Amino acid sequence: MTAAHDPKDTQREFREVVNMTRAALRRWLQTDESKAVGMTPGGERVTEPGRAESVGHHMGDRILALKETPAAKLTEDDYADMRKVIGYVHRHTAQRPAGDIEDSRWRKSLMNWGHDPMK
Numbered sequence: 001m002t003a004a005h006d007p008k009d010t011q012r013e014f015r016e017v018v019n020m021t022r023a024a025l026r027r028w029l030q031t032d033e034s035k036a037v038g039m040t041p042g043g044e045r046v047t048e049p050g051r052a053e054s055v056g057h058h059m060g061d062r063i064l065a066l067k068e069t070p071a072a073k074l075t076e077d078d079y080a081d082m083r084k085v086i087g088y089v090h091r092h093t094a095q096r097p098a099g100d101i102e103d104s105r106w107r108k109s110l111m112n113w114g115h116d117p118m119k
Helices: 007-017 022-029 055-068 076-093 105-112
Strands: none
Touching: 007 076, 022 055, 022 105, 055 076, 055 105, 076 105
């Protein structure tokens, strides 16, 4: 672990930004709504389930694995992915759209990353 990234700080901030429980995130990731938002690794917009998996939907599965991993077993790659989640949530919450967000693509995309902005 580099001096620039304290593992305890990363774990704390990850727990703060991932505000969905494992059960809620697992349920969400199984929905068509979850599978119909985000961008593919190649930069294509996902607009319907089954065509391609978005980066966020894939990361949702990774978040579940991270939440189930004991702190003593976390690796450098785990911490890097935690920091990726933290950065994504911070960047995208700063881009909150005007109006009702309940059914917005913005909210659904954040939920794929384990963060429900309505909580």
